Amino acid sequence: MGAFLVVMAVVGPTLAPFDPTAPVAAHLAEPSPPGAPFYLGTDDLGRDVLSRLLYGARISLLVGLVAMVVTMAIGTVVGLSAGYFGGMVDVVLMRLTDVMLAFPGLLLAVALVAVMRPNVWTIFVVIGLVSWTGVARVVRSETLSLRERDFVVAARAMGASHGRILLRHVLPNVAPTLIVIAALSTSGTILLDAGLSFLGIGVPPPTPTWGRMIQEASSYYRVAPWLMAFPGLAVLYAVLTFNLIAYGLADQGRGAP
Amino acid sequence: MLLALVLLPACRRDPPLDWPARTPGSQRGGVLRLAGADDVPTLDPALGYDSRSWTFEQHLFETLVTYDDANGLVPLLAERWDISEDQRHYRFELVPNVTFSDGTPLTAADAVGSLERVLDPRTRSQGAEYYRGIHGARDFIAGTAPGVVGLAAPDATTLTIALDEPDPLFLEKLALLFASVVPAERARRLGDDFTDQPLGSGPFVLREWRRGERLVLARNPRYRRPDRPYLDGIVESTGVNSELAWLQFLSDEIDVAGIPPADFPAVRRDPSPVGQLVRGPTLWTTYIGLNCQMPPLDDRRVRQALNYAVNKEDVVALLNGRGVPAKGIVPPGMPGYASDVTGYPYDPERARALLRAAGHEDGFSTELWTQGSDLDLKIGQKIQHDLSAVGVTMEIKQVAWSSFLEAIRQPRTVPLFDLGWSADFPDPSNFLDVLFHSSRWDANNHTFYANAEFDRLLEHARTLPDRVARNREYLTAERLLVDDAPVILLYHPISYVMLQPRVHGYTIHALLPARFTEVWLDPEP
Numbered sequence: 001m002g003a004f005l006v007v008m009a010v011v012g013p014t015l016a017p018f019d020p021t022a023p024v025a026a027h028l029a030e031p032s033p034p035g036a037p038f039y040l041g042t043d044d045l046g047r048d049v050l051s052r053l054l055y056g057a058r059i060s061l062l063v064g065l066v067a068m069v070v071t072m073a074i075g076t077v078v079g080l081s082a083g084y085f086g087g088m089v090d091v092v093l094m095r096l097t098d099v100m101l102a103f104p105g106l107l108l109a110v111a112l113v114a115v116m117r118p119n120v121w122t123i124f125v126v127i128g129l130v131s132w133t134g135v136a137r138v139v140r141s142e143t144l145s146l147r148e149r150d151f152v153v154a155a156r157a158m159g160a161s162h163g164r165i166l167l168r169h170v171l172p173n174v175a176p177t178l179i180v181i182a183a184l185s186t187s188g189t190i191l192l193d194a195g196l197s198f199l200g201i202g203v204p205p206p207t208p209t210w211g212r213m214i215q216e217a218s219s220y221y222r223v224a225p226w227l228m229a230f231p232g233l234a235v236l237y238a239v240l241t242f243n244l245i246a247y248g249l250a251d252q253g254r255g256a257p
Numbered sequence: 258m259l260l261a262l263v264l265l266p267a268c269r270r271d272p273p274l275d276w277p278a279r280t281p282g283s284q285r286g287g288v289l290r291l292a293g294a295d296d297v298p299t300l301d302p303a304l305g306y307d308s309r310s311w312t313f314e315q316h317l318f319e320t321l322v323t324y325d326d327a328n329g330l331v332p333l334l335a336e337r338w339d340i341s342e343d344q345r346h347y348r349f350e351l352v353p354n355v356t357f358s359d360g361t362p363l364t365a366a367d368a369v370g371s372l373e374r375v376l377d378p379r380t381r382s383q384g385a386e387y388y389r390g391i392h393g394a395r396d397f398i399a400g401t402a403p404g405v406v407g408l409a410a411p412d413a414t415t416l417t418i419a420l421d422e423p424d425p426l427f428l429e430k431l432a433l434l435f436a437s438v439v440p441a442e443r444a445r446r447l448g449d450d451f452t453d454q455p456l457g458s459g460p461f462v463l464r465e466w467r468r469g470e471r472l473v474l475a476r477n478p479r480y481r482r483p484d485r486p487y488l489d490g491i492v493e494s495t496g497v498n499s500e501l502a503w504l505q506f507l508s509d510e511i512d513v514a515g516i517p518p519a520d521f522p523a524v525r526r527d528p529s530p531v532g533q534l535v536r537g538p539t540l541w542t543t544y545i546g547l548n549c550q551m552p553p554l555d556d557r558r559v560r561q562a563l564n565y566a567v568n569k570e571d572v573v574a575l576l577n578g579r580g581v582p583a584k585g586i587v588p589p590g591m592p593g594y595a596s597d598v599t600g601y602p603y604d605p606e607r608a609r610a611l612l613r614a615a616g617h618e619d620g621f622s623t624e625l626w627t628q629g630s631d632l633d634l635k636i637g638q639k640i641q642h643d644l645s646a647v648g649v650t651m652e653i654k655q656v657a658w659s660s661f662l663e664a665i666r667q668p669r670t671v672p673l674f675d676l677g678w679s680a681d682f683p684d685p686s687n688f689l690d691v692l693f694h695s696s697r698w699d700a701n702n703h704t705f706y707a708n709a710e711f712d713r714l715l716e717h718a719r720t721l722p723d724r725v726a727r728n729r730e731y732l733t734a735e736r737l738l739v740d741d742a743p744v745i746l747l748y749h750p751i752s753y754v755m756l757q758p759r760v761h762g763y764t765i766h767a768l769l770p771a772r773f774t775e776v777w778l779d780p781e782p
Contacts, residue, residue: 022642028574029522029574029576029577045642200655219518223519223523
């Protein structure tokens with residue numbers, strides 16, 4: 001499943017039969033149903049749905065993955081520091097996390113996009129900024145238990161620096177959990193990106209994104225349901241894929257000695 | 258007036274004075290339910306200059322004269338009037354015993370005070386420009402006179418107006434809602450708060466206005482026509498975009514709605530399962546305004562290139578053909594419309610050549626501001642694609658209607674904006690002068706276009722009493738304007754509105770937005 005998604009994102013655009021932003025259908029304002037040469041139909045602007053879906057895959061996965069990296073980076077740094085140093089550092093960082101958690105993620109994202117200019121880079125940052133809290137909490141609790149383990153205590157006794165202990169001893173032991181969260185958080189960020197696009201504040205047009213495709217199709221769902229169904233299925237497929245990857249990884253983790 | 262939405266329902270006739278008898282079969286009672294995306298900007302007739310404000314203002318207030326179905330002027334608050342030989346002195350006899358909705362009498366002094374209020378610079382009315390020709394108005398505006406000498410009320414029902422120069426359009430200007438008669442003393446006292454506590458002599462009164470939620474009008478019990486209005490009230494829900502409005506219409510939650518492009522083909526084939534389809538004439542032009550002060554749009558060749566680059570036929574197709582591609586600014590049906598203004602056919606080659614000549618062979622980046630209905634965004638994306646084909650990268654920025662209006666008034670802020678203009682009175686000056694004269698930068702000239710020769714032509718045309726000669730002069734000006742291309746001409750919309758089967762007496766008028774005085778509803782089953 002994952003392989004198919006990656007293939008779609010990497011070579012999809014070269015497979016796309018048409019320019020995703022160009023009107024290629026014979027007429028505007030009346031979407032044509034699926035059928036050759038438009039295998040998934042065309043939208044009201046006469047654009048090929050299949051081509052838009054393939055290009056959209058790249059954007060959605062790119063946003064999903066890059067935003068995931070931003071999320072993981074912030075979450076890991078905060079979680080490691082809070083768990084390892086404890087005391088005031090822990091209190092301050094965890095209260096900050098609580099404050100961030102108190103905001104509904106989507107609302108916070110909408111507010112952040114409103115103050116920045118919406119483009120691909122803003123979306124990466126915004127999604128990262130609103131979704132790191134879960135990661136931070138998990139990493140912190142793992143770190144809390146790790147820091148009392150013998151090998152960490154030993155390393156500290158041998159005079160290792162904090163940085164060395166964190167990078168060489170704590171982080172590798174948090175990694176298996178991190179990888180599982182990363183997979184889960186990717187599906188989360190893909191959903192959030194689709195949500196932002198649906199609200200009209202995601203990656204701006206003409207870049208095709210799945211969320212925007214769903215939004216633009218919403219006025220046509222009675223007369224042209226396929227316009228909404230295909231991008232919707234694509235989001236479902238991507239989210240399901242990353243969730244299954246996460247569960248698979250988690251199972252492996254449990255099975256390992 | 259400014260058009261908020263191209264799909265917005267418009268209009269209704271209100272035959273004055275020799276009132277027709279009660280429409281056969283008509284029923285009194287019921288509430289007309291409407292919906293709109295944004296708040297109504299204002300209910301102060303001195304301030305409103307857009308289709309949404311005017312829709313509600315004209316139910317609260319009355320002007321001296323108004324328009325009949327054929328766009329002819331007919332009496333409203335003025336029973337009759339005389340114009341002197343030299344065309345400079347007007348004498349109006351007001352209908353006697355008219356009261357405002359609180360019972361205080363409406364007098365000629367209120368009419369004088371209302372016009373002075375519009376002219377007063379502290380009111381900041383965009384309508385002031387129309388009444389500067391009244392004798393003494395300039396001194397009053399400059400603050401060197403306490404009142405306008407040319408306005409007088411010899412008795413309670415007589416109003417006299419003296420002009421500096423003959424103005425063949427003066428009566429038409431008195432039909433604008435700016436010239437609504439308000440209780441002058443109260444309006445002066447309330448100042449900017451008059452919009453929250455409006456009081457007039459119209460068929461309805463303001464019952465409730467919660468911004469962001471709803472606006473409710475109720476029947477004016479003191480309205481001087483005892484059998485009008487038929488309706489008990491009008492409720493406008495706010496925050497309902499055109500898509501949602503259509504769904505609410507389908508579930509019978511509102512009575513009037515524009516038709517989304519997705520549903521239009523089916524509705525046109527057979528409207529009966531949904532309601533009644535009403536089509537009406539409009540005098541509208543929609544365009545993309547180009548800020549002539551912001552490089553590279555300050556170069557005429559660039560502006561022409563953008564005009565050639567956009568395929569207007571496609572834009573009209575996106576509207577399911579509910580429009581005519583625009584070749585000039587003055588819409589078909591207006592006096593002074595000329596079918597031989599050629600506009601800009603779709604010609605990307607020519608656009609590229611012009612951009613090359615202007616030193617932009619690699620294109621440039623710019624930004625389109627739109628008030629962001631679903632359809633506006635679709636049209637925006639179509640234009641975005643057309644422009645990208647000639648190398649111009651255009652971003653689309655979605656803004657709420659009131660912020661949009663505020664932003665386009667600021668110099669050097671908004672490079673491209675989509676907007677429409679609907680005729681206020683049947684004369685080319687209402688498009689050419691109002692939208693493009695360089696003295697209108699603080700009013701409706703949002704393109705900040707300035708051309709001395711164009712200004713001179715308009716100023717000369719204004720003084721010509723003969724309609725034919727005037728229109729000829731305006732045509733010369735329009736050709737000059739189209740050549741200068743301060744806007745990308747898009748299309749002249751054709752208005753279609755859907756009504757619930759129980760709504761009667763609703764027609765579309767070319768000059769005024771929806772009026773509901775003659776609308777009646779079938780009784781609830």
